[in-house]
Amino acid sequence: MSLAEQLYKLQQVDLELQRKQQELNEVENQLSDDKPLVAAESKLASQKEQLEDARKKQKSSEWELEDLQEKVRQINNKLYVGTTTNPKELVNLEKEVKGLKSQIGPKEDVLLGLMSQVEEIEAKVKTTAEEIEQLKREWKQRQETLGQRKSEGETVLAKLRGDRNGLEQQIDSEALNTYERLRLTRGQAVVKVERGKCQGCHITVPTSQWQKAKAGDLIQCTSCSKILYLE
Numbered sequence: 001m002s003l004a005e006q007l008y009k010l011q012q013v014d015l016e017l018q019r020k021q022q023e024l025n026e027v028e029n030q031l032s033d034d035k036p037l038v039a040a041e042s043k044l045a046s047q048k049e050q051l052e053d054a055r056k057k058q059k060s061s062e063w064e065l066e067d068l069q070e071k072v073r074q075i076n077n078k079l080y081v082g083t084t085t086n087p088k089e090l091v092n093l094e095k096e097v098k099g100l101k102s103q104i105g106p107k108e109d110v111l112l113g114l115m116s117q118v119e120e121i122e123a124k125v126k127t128t129a130e131e132i133e134q135l136k137r138e139w140k141q142r143q144e145t146l147g148q149r150k151s152e153g154e155t156v157l158a159k160l161r162g163d164r165n166g167l168e169q170q171i172d173s174e175a176l177n178t179y180e181r182l183r184l185t186r187g188q189a190v191v192k193v194e195r196g197k198c199q200g201c202h203i204t205v206p207t208s209q210w211q212k213a214k215a216g217d218l219i220q221c222t223s224c225s226k227i228l229y230l231e
Ligand SMILES: [Zn+2]
Pocket: 198, 199, 200, 201, 202, 203, 221, 222, 223, 224, 225, 226
């Protein structure tokens, strides 16, 4: 096997390593991506706060209404038990009862509004909690599938790294250095020569050059510097 062919094979393994590594990274990203679940949990927390707030408002509205009704009851007692005989006082008490009673209706309306608000938020909390359960089930399932893909990917990568080490050991170290440098600076180190043209830059390779390359010398394209490989 010529040096160029060895390097070409090495490059193929490196490309495959790169692809598999990218796939593995993608799988690992997905494995750690719990954004939808985190978002749903924070939505639930804020809905629960809203619910607590609405329930407090409902409670204090109930107390206000009870106070009002208690006051009306007490005055009515005074009026009907007959302890008060002073006509002026009686008129005042009746006025007071009337005033208090007129507040009851609006306060009841407020309470009803608050009660339906509480019900609405309770329904939202329930829906979000169900969403979270669903997301958790999906998350668990996805973790299993992705976990499997991850371990498969790791096995493939380990095998490829083994292949690479085996190839590397057979290649001359100076040629390896050239290869690594070209990979870093040019992205690709070895290119085929097809129909007399360098497949890296599509310039026609001088006959003397490709003949040397074909004979097994390590020849770099004069135009793009990549190592020329002839099958
Ligand atoms: Zn070239």
